[in-house]
Amino acid sequence: MSNYQGxxxxxxxxxxxxxxxxxxxxxxxxxxxxxxxxxxxVTEEFFAAMDGDRATLRLPDGREASVLxxxxxxxxxxxxxxxxxxxxx
Numbered sequence: 001m002s003n004y005q006g007x008x009x010x011x012x013x014x015x016x017x018x019x020x021x022x023x024x025x026x027x028x029x030x031x032x033x034x035x036x037x038x039x040x041x042v043t044e045e046f047f048a049a050m051d052g053d054r055a056t057l058r059l060p061d062g063r064e065a066s067v068l069x070x071x072x073x074x075x076x077x078x079x080x081x082x083x084x085x086x087x088x089x
Contacts, residue, residue, distance in 0.1 A: 001026060002033070004059070004089035010037055010067070010079070012055040017041055019079075021057065025087045034067075034082035041077070054084065063088040 001024060008021040017039050025033025037057070057067045065088035067081040 002087055002089055007060055008037065009058040010039075010055050011058060012053055021059075021081075023081075023083075023089060025083065025089075032083070033087045034080070037079045037081055039077045039079075055081075057081070057083075057088065059088055 004021060004023045006021065008019050010017045010019050018041065019037035019039045021035065021037050023033060023035035053069060055067050055069065056064050058064045065086065066084040068084055069079055069081060
């Protein structure tokens with residue numbers, strides 16, 4: 001099992017939000033993976049941009065992956081995400 005917990009950036013359109021990502025996935029490169037992203041920057045723009053849409057998750061070393069927002073808890077700054085494609089960590 002692969003795990004990552006640390007800083008990341010969620011990007012969709014022209015919105016970039018700094019988050020702390022908590023991610024896990026299987027051992028295979030194309031295994032299912034996902035987790036959550038937490039931000040202190042809670043704005044309507046954040047939720048409008050991320051809720052139900054694909055976004056890009058960028059790790060500090062520059063690796064990127066597509067993610068899908070599965071659910072938002074409005075007001076909490078927490079976003080559930082599932083990975084699309086290869087595990088970036």
